[in-house]
Amino acid sequence: MSPLDQLIEALRVLPGVGPKSAQRMAYHLLQRDRQGAARLGASIVTAMEKLKHCQRCNSFTEADVCERCLNAQRDPALLCVVEMPADLAMMEQTHTYKGLYYVLMGRISPLDGVGPRELQLEKLIDRASDGVVNEVILATNFTNEGEATAHYVGAVLQARGIKVSRIARGVPVGGELEHTDIGTIAQALVERRSL
Amino acid sequence: MSPLDQLIEALRVLPGVGPKSAQRMAYHLLQRDRQGAARLGASIVTAMEKLKHCQRCNSFTEADVCERCLNAQRDPALLCVVEMPADLAMMEQTHTYKGLYYVLMGRISPLDGVGPRELQLEKLIDRASDGVVNEVILATNFTNEGEATAHYVGAVLQARGIKVSRIARGVPVGGELEHTDIGTIAQALVERRSL
Numbered sequence: 001m002s003p004l005d006q007l008i009e010a011l012r013v014l015p016g017v018g019p020k021s022a023q024r025m026a027y028h029l030l031q032r033d034r035q036g037a038a039r040l041g042a043s044i045v046t047a048m049e050k051l052k053h054c055q056r057c058n059s060f061t062e063a064d065v066c067e068r069c070l071n072a073q074r075d076p077a078l079l080c081v082v083e084m085p086a087d088l089a090m091m092e093q094t095h096t097y098k099g100l101y102y103v104l105m106g107r108i109s110p111l112d113g114v115g116p117r118e119l120q121l122e123k124l125i126d127r128a129s130d131g132v133v134n135e136v137i138l139a140t141n142f143t144n145e146g147e148a149t150a151h152y153v154g155a156v157l158q159a160r161g162i163k164v165s166r167i168a169r170g171v172p173v174g175g176e177l178e179h180t181d182i183g184t185i186a187q188a189l190v191e192r193r194s195l
Numbered sequence: 196m197s198p199l200d201q202l203i204e205a206l207r208v209l210p211g212v213g214p215k216s217a218q219r220m221a222y223h224l225l226q227r228d229r230q231g232a233a234r235l236g237a238s239i240v241t242a243m244e245k246l247k248h249c250q251r252c253n254s255f256t257e258a259d260v261c262e263r264c265l266n267a268q269r270d271p272a273l274l275c276v277v278e279m280p281a282d283l284a285m286m287e288q289t290h291t292y293k294g295l296y297y298v299l300m301g302r303i304s305p306l307d308g309v310g311p312r313e314l315q316l317e318k319l320i321d322r323a324s325d326g327v328v329n330e331v332i333l334a335t336n337f338t339n340e341g342e343a344t345a346h347y348v349g350a351v352l353q354a355r356g357i358k359v360s361r362i363a364r365g366v367p368v369g370g371e372l373e374h375t376d377i378g379t380i381a382q383a384l385v386e387r388r389s390l
């Protein structure tokens with residue numbers, strides 16, 4: 001395969017990119033923005049080499065344990081479970097939460113072939129069973145998949161005697177944290193209820 | 196900036212990719228397909244290093260002059276002008292044309308800030324004035340932009356005494372070659388008319 005065909009083929013790894021749009025992207029990179037393309041290539045290589053999952057929160061980090069997890073100012077008795085790093089970022093922006101996090105890196109979604117096994121909940125269970133965590137706050141989305149994930153994760157943790165709460169349904173039903181205003185998220189956090 | 200933020204930022208060089216979708220792409224690469232991502236990074240780096248514009252047809256190639264332009268079986272008296280490499284590929288699939296090509300790598304599009312200057316028509320003029328080319332066939336799209344490009348390029352070449360033709364309007368008005376069936380393109384090629 002020529003470097004051009006290889007590039008077009010490789011671009012299809014991106015979500016939602018089919019053959020036509022991979023071709024369009026390749027021409028765009030080659031024709032309009034070679035500098036940006038070189039930067040993109042290098043950034044991908046660097047990111048794949050350097051980024052791994054934090055041993056504690058499962059988010060992406062260069063270190064074994066990320067800075068947030070090592071921050072002694074945060075309350076280690078509270079562990080907030082979110083679906084994705086973008087959700088964690090939204091929680092942080094509320095300035096309402098001073099505990100720690102666990103990022104599932106997904107949600108239970110049978111249609112996408114993601115069951116409880118794929119979420120590797122053992123890692124969360126270990127994390128929540130460290131003897132310091134006093135309460136796990138479930139902050140998955142209020143979509144069907146996020147709710148199913150909260151129910152499942154909540155049941156698994158409760159079965160191990162861990163106290164679990166769910167952020168309040170202040171987030172509109174069907175809504176996603178990433179697209180919710182900060183005030184609503186803050187309220188939902190304060191009004192979390194025990195499971 | 197962290198490697199993750201750098202990756203998200205770098206992904207925005209892709210056409211139509213905003214901040215949210217760059218973030219989604221970065222997580223997808225890191226979480227779901229690291230091998231594909233590594234391949235993508237390497238492919239981009241390789242493509243940017245190796246691919247340049249053919250000195251004769253302006254398409255992407257690793258050599259100074261591409262294999263098609265060096266093919267002695269093709270008729271050097273005919274030069275077909277297309278907008279993009281994908282259009283050239285469509286022309287080839289008709290098996291109706293045995294001449295050579297020139298790829299504009301774009302079209303006149305004032306809204307996108309692409310005027311005649313950006314198309315670097317001097318290169319086409321030089322190519323068409325080699326003393327061997329006997330006829331330039333304009334095969335730009337039949338969109339408004341493609342038509343404007345054909346009119347402009349045609350006028351420029353005719354002013355230099357070069358014989359110019361336009362593929363027939365068998366391609367539906369408003370249509371793009373890339374989405375047209377091969378038979379229609381073949382007919383339009385055969386029924387090309389002198390300007």
Ligand SMILES: [Zn+2]
Binds near residue numbers: 057058059067068
């Ligand atoms: Zn961490």
Ligand SMILES: [Zn+2]
Binds near residue numbers: 263
């Ligand atoms: Zn060539």
